[in-house]
Amino acid sequence: MSDLKIALVHAGEREVREVTTGTKAWELFAEDPAVVVARVNGDLKDLAHELADGDEVEGVLIDSPDGHDVLRHSTAHVMAQAVQDLFPDARLGIGPPVVDGFYYDFDVETPFVPEDLVKIESRMRKIIKEGQKFSRRVTSDADALTELADEPYKIELIGLKGGAADTEGAAVEVGAGELTIYDNVDRKGETAWSDLCRGPHLPTTKRIPAFKLMRSAAAYWRGDEKNKQLQRIYGTAWESKEALEAHLHRIEEAERRDHRKLGRDLDLFSFPDEIGSGLPVFHPKGGVIKREMEDYVRRRHIEEGFEYVGTPHIAKEGLFHTSGHLPYYGEGMFPALDVDGMDYRLKAMNCPMHNLIYRSRQRSYRELPLRLFEFGSVYRHEKSGVVHGLTRVRGFAQDDSHSYVTAEQAPDEIRHLLDFVLGLLRDFGLDDFYLELSTRDASKDKFIGSDEDWEVATKVLEDVCLSTGLELVPDPGGAAYYGPKVSVQARDAIGRTWQMSTIQYDFNQPSAERFALEYVANDGSRQQPVMIHSAKFGSIERFMGVLVEHYAGAFPPWLAPVQVQAIPIAERHADYLYEVAKQMKPLGLRVEVDDSDDRMQKKIRNAQLQKVPFMMIAGDDDIAAGAVSFRYRDGRQDNGVPLEEAIERVRAAVESREQV
Structure with missing residues (x-):
């Protein structure tokens, strides 16, 4: 007899169903093997969860973001079980899912080597094939302390239960509230392995379709360098073998596009030890790209x-x-610098100085919006562990701008800035993006300003974002301390997402407690403006790093450091091509003549390796005809192209910004 009513949610539609007491979530989805966990009243639960009257239940598919997290966390448990099977003295740290994968930390006497990962993978496959059941049980602190007496790191996490454990993924293992342990139960009903965890997990290990261990590395316990260094094994897991293969292909492609390697190979930039970590220098070819970016955005x-x-x-x-x-x-x-007995700071942002420019004289409402912009060099004290090529540096230039507007002008100004940003990204070949709205976490004290101010600012940004028709993703707690922000998240040529431009609504810095910025309103009263921060590139360095990877170093002609490589077939043809170059340079075209002793085919190969968009090749017949052989980067070649036409092809491609 049916005595419970639950609401089954599918594709946004609610269907009321009658079920019997004791019905488990899996019974609602028995015919859909892609459902691996259930969302019950908004919380993720194991499919073994027993339903209650009035529950709202939604199946979570394995290929969804939440499904991926559950799959990967479950795979991390299998990996930890395999490690302790093979290395019984290994002590457990934590093992959360992360973007595109998972990791688990272990305290072992000897660091893992690649051969160990092969053995661990083999043991994992056996565990998966056994179809062990992930079984949840609630325990008390006292019982858990007794059961896990040989696991010192788990004991520490139990002591942190209640919120303080939210460090390096520890909250994934414990969390606040009741304490739970997951057992991996074999076919005989015996516990093969256990772990302190809040879950949820897959029903069984057989629901892990595809995985791979990627690498091992050292990691401090709970991310604190004062703690012991553990061994971390990274892995990835996907909903199918095809999805795993696609992911591994993306990794290979990302390695091929790595801007640090391409920056070296293409002679664009370097990071001399004598200068310091995270402080790049741009070589002449990189300087060309940087100058083109600056000229464009200025x-x-x-x-x-x-x-x-x-x-x-x-x-x-x-x-x-x-x-x-x-x-x-x-x-x-x-840290502070002592200058004439006074403390000075390298600036980490430009806005305070722009506020002083605004405040240098009285402003009228007729001047607003007042828009200030500069290439401001700023310096951030990034930790050495996060510095990464051009995409995370310590010194960089921001195309930083600040708009000073009335509160009524703010929505139109934000819309104006967002249109500007999206147009800029498209001009640089990035046209797949979504928006992320970063708001405050009212429970944390890092945010300043009244609830009313935050509510108004957030609503303005949200309304403008929604009006674009682009996907809007929430980022709770991600706001700057002085106000909410919207960031443009752009996907590159291989589908990776990069945070690019940002627009921030600031009602704090103009306030009387800060810079006391004012304007004279049309009624003669003095009013406080709203300040809107925006950075289109974000930083020129980071944007260049993204572009190098997006284009794999093969920049469109207008950005390419060398737009044309002129290649003489023999030494006697070089003078002709030098004369060609003289005709092109006044047009603003960047041409180099390869007059080296290399054979023609090697010169072509060198130009291809340098990813030059166009080649002009000349021999006896070409000189006689006043022509060149015109070769494109992809290998296409037109022979006997009249010189004037060849030059026009290059000029037109550069001027149109086409992606050759």
Whole structure:
């Protein structure tokens, strides 16, 4: 007899069903093997979860984000079981899912080597084939301490239960509230392995379709360098063998596109040890790209109504107290410099100095929006472990702008900035993006300002974002301390997502407690403007790193450091091509003549390796005809192209910004 009513949710539709007491979630999805966990009243639960009257239940597919997390966390448990089978003295750390995979930390006497990973993978396959059941049980702190007496790191996590465990994924293992352990139960009903975990998990190990261990590395316990160094094994798991193969292909492609390697191979930039970590220098070819980016964005800012300003690299420390950066962002700034007995700081942001420009004289409502822009060099005290090529540096240039507007003008200004940003990204060949709205976490004290101000600012950003028709993803707690922000997340040529431009609504820095910015309103009263921060590239360095990987170093002609490689078939043909180059350079075209002793085929190969968009090859027949053989980067070649036409092809491609 049916005595419970539950609501089954599918594709946004609710269907009320009557079920009997004791019905488990899996019974609702028995005919859909892609469902691996259930969302019950908004919380993820094992499929073995017993339903209660009034529950709202939704099946979670294995290929969904939540499904991936559950799959990967379950695979991490299987890996940990395999490690302790093979290395009985290994002690367990934590094992959460991460983007595209999972990891587990172990305390072992000897670091893992690649041969160990092969053995662990083999043992994992046996565990998966056995179809062990993931079985959840609630326990008390006292019982868990007794059961896990040989696991010192788990004992520590039990002591942290209640919220403090949210470090390096520890909360995934424990969390607040009741304490739970998951047993891996074999076919005989015996417990093969156990782990302290809040779950949920797959029903059985057989529901793990495809996985691979990737690498091992050292990692400090709970991410604190004061703690013991453990061994971390990284792996990945996917809903099918095809999805795993696609992921591994993306990794291979990402390695091929690695901007650090391409930057070296294409002679674009370097990171000399003598200068310091995270401080790049641009070589002539990289300088060409950087200059093209700067020229473009400077022109576009002027077209969009911005005025160009300039500010110094350092300032008195008090300025950053006024702005709030030292109290709320001090760990991201370099230590103080003693200048004439006073403390100065390298600036980590440009906005405080722009506020001083605004405040330098009285402003009228007729001047607003007032838009200031500069290429401001800033310095961030990034930890050495996160510095990464051009995409995470310690010194960089921001195409930083600040719009000062009335509260009524704010929505239109944000819309104007967002249109500007999206147009810029498209011009650089990035046209697949979504928006992320970062809001405050009211429970944390790193955010300043009233609830009303935050509500107004967040609503303005949200409304503008929704009006674009782009996907909007929430980012709770990700706001800057002074206001909410929207960031443009762009997908590159192989589908990876990069955070690019940001637009931030700031009602704090203009306030009387900070910079006391004012404008005279049309009724003669003095009012506080709203300040809107925006960075289109974010940083020129990071944007260049993304572009190198997006294009795999094969830049479109307008950005390419060398647009044309002129290749003489023999030494006697070089003078002809030098004359060709002389005709092209006044047009702003970048041409190099390869007059080396290499054979023609090697010169062509060298140009291909340097990813030059066009080649002009000349021999006796070409000179006689006033022509060249015109070769494209993809290997296509047109012979006997009249010189004037060949030059026009290059000029047109550069001017149109086409992606050759």
